[in-house]
Amino acid sequence: MKPTTPAPLDPVDIQRPQASPLREHWEIFKRNKSSLVSLTFLGLLLVLAVVGKGLTDWTQALDPQMVRLAEKFKPPLSPFSSQWTPQEDAPLMGIYLLGTDELGRDVFARMLQGTFVSLTVGFVAVGISISVGIFLGGLAGYYGRVKIGFSIPVSFELDDLGEFYRWVKIGFTVDTLIMRFVDIMLCFPVFFLILTVVALLPPSIYNIMIVIGLTSWMGTARFVRAEFLRLREQDFVHAARAQAIPEWRIIFIHMVPNAMAPVLVSATIGVATAILTESALSFLGFGVQPPNATWGNILADGKSFIFDAPWITFIPGFAIFVVVLAFNLCGEGLREAFNPKLRKQR
């Protein structure tokens, strides 16, 4: 039998990479079991948060604000007793899954509502911080050498010749201005600053998100700037510039996606930090105000009853712990996935 000759290699196929970059990152990410488990867990949590938001808003059995004073401090899994409370106030399936608090509110319903609020605080705060970080870091990296400044006339007198003017130029590069601003922001004690601003502003959940976001963008700005300094000299940027593509398009459509790797890692860990910060603020009494429940303020309310009703403190405490841990492990997995040293050798 005539041996079959191997098909000639298509020159285009040789040059084409074996797998898309995204796929390659995903392969590395999958290797780390704990990160994979965390990612799955966070995905489920996101679904739970959205479903829980709907359920707590629209079903009476899961109304987090339902006060049943006769049923206060019931331990987890205790059944609903209809002796004093009307039947229509019964919790889901007639069982307090996670017990009740000092007003007889269902801790399960409150935790469900808190899941949505806490995750929103985390994601919106991080959204603000990476938007500011990418914008300022991108400007500093792309327009780094551009000088902006102004001239001021300085008058001086020579003894016999009268008054003279001279224009003195004061200018800084964009890079200097932005990075000095980053340095200034880094001088503030972050938690103390957040506490000050949140205490001075009227209490509102939006203020907390904005303040956490506006005090945590400095790391992102530095990462993006460093990436931009590297990307600025690469061929695809030169090519884009040669085609007279508008600069904002080069920055945000061509360069930012290539600079996202470190941003994604720090954003993942940033969500964890924001949730922790919110819970710490709630603990000090400056957090999200009732009637909005978050894990932080359920815990803060429960701490007065820690000996009589430990579940009110421990359930949100462990929830925060597990979710923050999942975000941190996920961030670690991403860091490994984006680490060029770990990429498959070709």
Place this chain on the structure above:
Amino acid sequence: MTAYILRNIWQKIILLVFVSIISHAIVHLAPGEPSLVDPSNPRMKAEDIARIRAAFHLDDPPHVQYFYWMRDLFSGELRSFKDGRPVLEKIGDRFFNSLALFLVSTLIVWCVAFPVGVRAALHRGGLYDKAATLVSYALISIPGFFLSYMAIIFMVKNFNVPVVGLQTFGLEEASFWFRSMDRLWHLTVPALMAAVAGTAVLSRYVRSQMLEVLSQDYMRTAYAKGLSDDVAVYRHGLRNALLPFITMFGLMLPDMIGGSVIFETIFAWPGIGRLGYEAILARDFPVILTLNFITAVLVLAGTLISDVLYAFADPRIKFQ
């Protein structure tokens, strides 16, 4: 070297001016005023409020107030809105309490993190390394105040450790030694709790730094010339791995104020963080601003100290 330090200090002073302007603007432009803290007090009449506002220059435009603040701060005349005591004196009273807490917890952090991190690096991928990684991630993720509450319940029930305040009430007549031991005993739990997160973070840094050093050529050379494992790891490896941590010592300085608010509040520790918290509650602007300013000074001093220390420790670094 001296020229470098002087130029550095000059740049930092400029930064400091901007920091003070921004923090002043944030505090004064935000709504909420000291005179509004206690609106239900019947003894506060309209003319009293006007008198207080005039005494603290609150009716002047913000930039004038800024100059008053700066002038009073540097002449030591700055007084608290709340009780009229000089701010620097108030902070000075609390400073040493915070310093004690900071020093002890830093000591714990460094004494625990280094052995753990080095061992984890040496047994990379082993059971110990995995356990250390998991535990440190867990300790980073747990809210500090939640852990403190669990510790309070556990410690008070089992060890009878005091968890409230600075010293036992009514011990003022006791001997000096007895009082010092009492204070140290009160310091135990707060310092341990404040050290937890730092230990977890630092041990991760030590591990990655040690791994980096262990893969260097000079380590192979050290093994190749027949040095024992201990000498190679601790004399050749650890020394080089230690270099970046010199800088961390300076960078940890500002944590003394910022990081301590939660722990000082939980353990009723009369330190600077708690002073700041009380000042925020009372809208005591001079105290808030001065604490912000001092923290900024500590941050900048910390970076300067770490730069200089690094230059002394690493002969490869040269200042232009």
